[in-house]
Amino acid sequence: MASSFPSFEKTIQFLWLCFFISNLLDLAHADPPYSVCSNNSNYSANSTFQNNLEILMSSIRSNASVSKLYYTSTGNDLDRIYAQYMCINYITHDSCSTCITAASQDIMQVCPGDKEAVVWEELCQLRYSNQSFLGHLDVSGNIAKDNQKDVENPEQFGLVVNETLSDLTKQVAFNASANMYATRQAAFTNTETLYALMQCSTDLSPDDCNTCLRVAMENISSCCDASRGGRVLSRSCYLRYELYAFYEGANESSKSPVPGKSSRRKTWIIIILTAAAAVLVVVILGSLIYYHAMRNGIKKWKKQNTRLDRNCHGIGHPNNNDFQLQNFQRDGLNDGESAFMDLESIYAATGNFSDSNLLGQGGFGPVYKGKLSDGKEVAVKRLSAWSDQGTDEFTNEVMLIMKLQHKNLVKLLGLCVDGDEKLLVYEFMPNRSLDVFLFG
Numbered sequence: 376m377a378s379s380f381p382s383f384e385k386t387i388q389f390l391w392l393c394f395f396i397s398n399l400l401d402l403a404h405a406d407p408p409y410s411v412c413s414n415n416s417n418y419s420a421n422s423t424f425q426n427n428l429e430i431l432m433s434s435i436r437s438n439a440s441v442s443k444l445y446y447t448s449t450g451n452d453l454d455r456i457y458a459q460y461m462c463i464n465y466i467t468h469d470s471c472s473t474c475i476t477a478a479s480q481d482i483m484q485v486c487p488g489d490k491e492a493v494v495w496e497e498l499c500q501l502r503y504s505n506q507s508f509l510g511h512l513d514v515s516g517n518i519a520k521d522n523q524k525d526v527e528n529p530e531q532f533g534l535v536v537n538e539t540l541s542d543l544t545k546q547v548a549f550n551a552s553a554n555m556y557a558t559r560q561a562a563f564t565n566t567e568t569l570y571a572l573m574q575c576s577t578d579l580s581p582d583d584c585n586t587c588l589r590v591a592m593e594n595i596s597s598c599c600d601a602s603r604g605g606r607v608l609s610r611s612c613y614l615r616y617e618l619y620a621f622y623e624g625a626n627e628s629s630k631s632p633v634p635g636k637s638s639r640r641k642t643w644i645i646i647i648l649t650a651a652a653a654v655l656v657v658v659i660l661g662s663l664i665y666y667h668a669m670r671n672g673i674k675k676w677k678k679q680n681t682r683l684d685r686n687c688h689g690i691g692h693p694n695n696n697d698f699q700l701q702n703f704q705r706d707g708l709n710d711g712e713s714a715f716m717d718l719e720s721i722y723a724a725t726g727n728f729s730d731s732n733l734l735g736q737g738g739f740g741p742v743y744k745g746k747l748s749d750g751k752e753v754a755v756k757r758l759s760a761w762s763d764q765g766t767d768e769f770t771n772e773v774m775l776i777m778k779l780q781h782k783n784l785v786k787l788l789g790l791c792v793d794g795d796e797k798l799l800v801y802e803f804m805p806n807r808s809l810d811v812f813l814f815g
């Protein structure tokens with residue numbers, strides 16, 4: 376009988392799972408950065424080279440809000456470093472700055488110790504090298520990516536793409552007033568429009584820009600023949616085309632834009648969120664029925680089974696083998712340092728909820744200050760004794776906190792459900808208003 380009603384513990388675990396799923400969805404967006412490392416030259420930790428590289432990256436970050444393409448260098452002799460970034464021309468200075476800030480952090484991580492590296496984010500590129508590359512064409516390490524969805528009539532599409540890209544190449548490379556950037560729209564079928572964009576690094580000569588874009592077009596024909604779209608990320612130029620208006624300032628035709636990769640993702644997100652919501656509703660209803668059944672006289676059954684396992688969850692503890700909890704840690708929602716909490720240690724931390732540790736009395740119960748055995752200070756909210764009201768409040772609060780949990784808010788470190796005892800364990804922040812703990 377017990378197994379036919381989901382327990383409160385199960386409810387909470389499902390809630391964790393739902394939250395975990397919503398995190399996964401964010402991860403699914405994390406395609407970039409794309410990177411190329413040279414692998415053939417290393418610098419060592421704490422070397423002058425590394426120091427120069429960090430100086431260079433910070434100077435680049437400060438420049439990114441004022442210009443969309445920038446070349447710079449620093450250091451002497453063997454420790455000299457050259458760096459350049461390029462934002463896709465249509466994005467704003469703010470977006471460029473955000474993109475480059477991310478790139479400058481990623482580039483230190485994707486090619487650790489490498490004296491030469493390039494990173495492509497969604498809308499910008501950043502590279503550095505121990506050799507000057509200003510004005511040098513470089514198509515090594517081109518990355519070609521298709522739009523994962525096939526076009527229905529690839530031959531016809533290929534012709535339109537070829538014609539449009541060739542046209543665009545001439546404009547970008549040889550029309551000085553284009554400043555090495557241009558976009559084009561071309562009718563494909565009655566209902567679909569091709570949108571294309573090309574950009575060269577402006578330090579290239581027109582001929583080198585032309586060469587770069589021609590190579591990129593070859594790369595496209597070998598990667599993306601049947602695809603609805605494609606792009607080439609090169610050190611020296613950028614090419615992209617789609618059957619939807621992916622760049623700012625495109626003439627959005629009244630014809631319905633064709634869904635690409637991102638809207639397929641959106642569909643998936645909606646499906647998964649709906650499923651998660653359905654599971655959530657079922658589980659919450661199930662547990663409500665369970666508690667009402669208990670209240671309405673299944674007291675005998677309750678007496679035999681009432682003792683839920685001593686069930687505390689520390690979030691982010693390395694030895695915690697709960698699948699979803701470990702993922703909280705991996706997702707960086709928690710610092711991974713919080714100690715695992717069991718009921719005994721929380722009793723000990725708060726001196727058995729002694730009055731001297733009482734921080735205040737909230738609507739749903741008192742809040743105590745506690746010190747875990749590892750010295751970490753926590754605030755423990757002890758929810759009012761057993762009642763349906765309290766159970767609902769607890770569910771609501773946990774759900775609310777899970778929705779809101781964010782680096783800048785007070786962290787929920789763990790929670791306990793043990794019979795009538797319902798505890799929420801927060802990180803203690805001495806300078807925070809007590810209200811934060813009391814009302815979430």
Ligand SMILES: *[C@@H]1O[C@H](CO)[C@@H](O)[C@H](O)[C@H]1NC(C)=O
Pocket residue numbers: 411412413414
């Ligand atoms: C550098 O090494 C990574 C993995 O270690 C490899 O994927 C990549 O192809 C290498 N790059 C070059 C240019 O050899």
Ligand SMILES: *[C@@H]1O[C@H](CO)[C@@H](O)[C@H](O)[C@H]1NC(C)=O
Pocket residue numbers: 415416417452453490505506507
């Ligand atoms: C860049 O580093 C590599 C490997 O350390 C070295 O062979 C090459 O000469 C360096 N280039 C310059 C211009 O210093």
Ligand SMILES: *[C@@H]1O[C@H](CO)[C@@H](O)[C@H](O)[C@H]1NC(C)=O
Pocket residue numbers: 414415416417488
């Ligand atoms: C660079 O370091 C990696 C490991 O960090 C090593 O495998 C590689 O051989 C090193 N390359 C050179 C040229 O020293």
Ligand SMILES: *[C@@H]1O[C@H](CO)[C@@H](O)[C@H](O)[C@H]1NC(C)=O
Pocket residue numbers: 420421
């Ligand atoms: C680099 O410096 C940091 C602190 O300045 C130090 O902790 C680290 O051990 C150093 N690493 C090496 C390889 O010297």
Ligand SMILES: *[C@@H]1O[C@H](CO)[C@@H](O)[C@H](O)[C@H]1NC(C)=O
Pocket residue numbers: 530533534537592593596
């Ligand atoms: C498009 O151009 C590439 C070379 O730039 C060529 O290989 C490919 O066959 C062309 N595609 C069509 C459909 O003409």
Ligand SMILES: *[C@@H]1O[C@H](CO)[C@@H](O)[C@H](O)[C@H]1NC(C)=O
Pocket residue numbers: 546550551552553
């Ligand atoms: C060069 O580009 C400008 C717009 O950037 C356009 O108005 C002009 O017609 C182009 N010239 C040629 C010869 O295509």
Ligand SMILES: *[C@@H]1O[C@H](CO)[C@@H](O)[C@H](O)[C@H]1NC(C)=O
Pocket residue numbers: 514517518519590591593594597
């Ligand atoms: C792009 O084309 C160049 C020149 O044909 C080739 O060397 C390179 O391997 C190609 N890269 C990709 C990703 O197709």
Ligand SMILES: *[C@@H]1O[C@H](CO)[C@@H](O)[C@H](O)[C@H]1NC(C)=O
Pocket residue numbers: 560626
């Ligand atoms: C955008 O559409 C308007 C009319 O709808 C047209 O006059 C204009 O030339 C188009 N611009 C481009 C870049 O296609």
Ligand SMILES: CC(=O)N[C@H]1CO[C@H](CO)[C@@H](O)[C@@H]1O
Pocket residue numbers: 433434435437438441442445
């Ligand atoms: C173009 C531009 O803004 N350049 C600036 C980049 O940053 C350095 C200092 O970090 C300034 O000196 C440049 O003027």
